[in-house]
Amino acid sequence: MPINIDEDNLKHGVLGLVIALVEIIKDAINLQAMKRMEGGSLSEAEMERLGEALMDLDIAIDEIKKEQGVTESVKSVRDGLDSIVDDVLDKMINPDRWRKEAEEKGL
Amino acid sequence: MAEARYLYCIAGGQEGLTLGNIGIEGNNVYSIAYKDLFAIVHNCPAEPYKSEDKEKVKLWLATHAHVVDTVWESFGTVLPLGFDTIIKGEEGISPDQSMKLWLMNDYDNLKRKLAKLDGKAEFGVQILWDPKIISENLVEMNPEIKKLGEEIKSKSKGLAYMYKQKLENLLKKELEKEAENNFNNFYAQIKACVEEIKVEKTKKSEENKQMLINLSCLLIKGTSRILGEELEKINNIKGFSVRFTGPWPPYSFV
Numbered sequence: 001m002p003i004n005i006d007e008d009n010l011k012h013g014v015l016g017l018v019i020a021l022v023e024i025i026k027d028a029i030n031l032q033a034m035k036r037m038e039g040g041s042l043s044e045a046e047m048e049r050l051g052e053a054l055m056d057l058d059i060a061i062d063e064i065k066k067e068q069g070v071t072e073s074v075k076s077v078r079d080g081l082d083s084i085v086d087d088v089l090d091k092m093i094n095p096d097r098w099r100k101e102a103e104e105k106g107l
Numbered sequence: 108m109a110e111a112r113y114l115y116c117i118a119g120g121q122e123g124l125t126l127g128n129i130g131i132e133g134n135n136v137y138s139i140a141y142k143d144l145f146a147i148v149h150n151c152p153a154e155p156y157k158s159e160d161k162e163k164v165k166l167w168l169a170t171h172a173h174v175v176d177t178v179w180e181s182f183g184t185v186l187p188l189g190f191d192t193i194i195k196g197e198e199g200i201s202p203d204q205s206m207k208l209w210l211m212n213d214y215d216n217l218k219r220k221l222a223k224l225d226g227k228a229e230f231g232v233q234i235l236w237d238p239k240i241i242s243e244n245l246v247e248m249n250p251e252i253k254k255l256g257e258e259i260k261s262k263s264k265g266l267a268y269m270y271k272q273k274l275e276n277l278l279k280k281e282l283e284k285e286a287e288n289n290f291n292n293f294y295a296q297i298k299a300c301v302e303e304i305k306v307e308k309t310k311k312s313e314e315n316k317q318m319l320i321n322l323s324c325l326l327i328k329g330t331s332r333i334l335g336e337e338l339e340k341i342n343n344i345k346g347f348s349v350r351f352t353g354p355w356p357p358y359s360f361v
Contacts, residue, residue: 030272037269044266051265054272 016073019065020081023074026057111153111195112139112206115174116356117146117186119221126177131156131170139203141210144217147178147185148194148206155191179356184225186217187356224360227302230331230353232322232338234293237315238282240346245281252277290320293341300334301326305359316348323359 033050036042042050065071091097113131118138123145126136134149158164168190175187194209196202210217246252252274259270298304303325309318326334335351342349 033269034272034276037273047269048263048265051268053265055264055268 012068012070012073015068016070016077019061019070020074020077022061023078024081026054026061030054110202111151111193112146112148112202113151113156114188114192114194114206115147115149115171116178116188117144117210117217117221118178118182119144119184119218120182124178124181126174129170129174129177131167136174139206139210141207142214144210144214144221146194146206146210147174150202151193153193153195155193175356184221185356186220186224186361187358188361189358220361224325224357226328227325227357227360228328228331228354229357229359230301230324230326230334230351230355232297232320232324232334233309233318233350234289234320234341235312235316235318235348235350236286236289237346237348238317239315241285242278242282244346245278245285249281252281286319293320294322296337296341297322297324297334300337303360307359324353325357325360326354328354 033054036050037047065074113134115130115136120143123138123140124147125138126147128135130136130149131151134151136147136149138145138147140146156164156167158167171190175185179185179187194202194206196205200208246256255270255274255277259267259274262270294304294306301324305323307321307323309321312318324334331354338349338351341347
């Protein structure tokens with residue numbers, strides 16, 4: 001995957017990557033929170049606090065993205081990661097594809 | 108030095124042909140015959156056409172398609188080959204001989220395929236939907252989701268956030284079920300109007316649209332009206348849109 005690096009877009013790129021990862025971790029936390037909520041192991045007060053904290057996190061991330069102008073950058077990192085995962089899954093479901101690619105590369 | 112032959116397509120018939128300099132990079136396109144099959148080629152070096160320049164590659168692809176189209180229009184039936192199919196000369200054999208050997212080795216298969224594709228054309232069908240519109244419908248139709256939406260309005264900030272997440276997850280699941288149902292229904296609907304059908308990978312589409320289904324369909328030339336009518340029905344459903352392209356030479360069914 002060729003990456004064009006210069007000083008400006010290096011900072012930009014690194015920040016985009018970091019925020020994309022923060023978002024992915026936040027999604028994982030959300031998932032856990034939902035599980036706890038569905039599982040009934042949270043009191044109403046706990047759910048309220050959790051909900052508020054997650055909401056604040058959401059807002060903070062959005063603000064950082066706007067201030068730093070990396071909203072597009074973050075989206076494209078996540079889209080890129082999505083398609084890599086898609087690709088790997090596709091090959092697991094369809095091992096013929098691995099084989100074909102390996103053959104084309106002369107392996 | 109021209110050590111290989113760039114192969115555009117295979118056609119059947121007794122007379123050879125020359126198409127002139129309509130090939131990639133202005134090369135002369137002509138035919139090499141074996142019995143009653145011939146390969147449409149141009150002379151090229153023994154390596155694939157590669158370039159970093161996207162515009163150049165686009166031009167090459169368009170030229171390839173144009174040559175195949177021209178042959179298709181003249182002969183009615185072709186076996187189109189993909190871009191960059193190149194037959195090399197072997198040790199001690201001329202590239203022309205290599206091409207004939209290639210035709211000879213696969214003769215029965217090629218004849219069979221040509222017969223199968225005779226008088227048929229390929230059409231592309233893509234059905235897209237607007238997830239927002241469909242989601243709105245689902246919320247209306249689904250009492251559980253609708254109730255949840257109402258409840259959220261009366262909750263405190265934090266709780267509202269949590270319940271909103273729950274709603275979005277439910278909605279996502281319903282959307283996925285809708286997508287699967289629609290896929291199966293449309294597939295069956297379309298399959299009934301075509302000779303042969305192939306499922307292709309869906310592609311990323313514009314911002315507010317999602318591609319549900321991407322199909323290559325083989326039809327007898329001139330019979331696309333029924334398919335067109337079915338697709339029109341689907342296009343008229345709120346939130347759905349259809350892209351119907353063709354006729355093309357039958358690239359996907361070779």
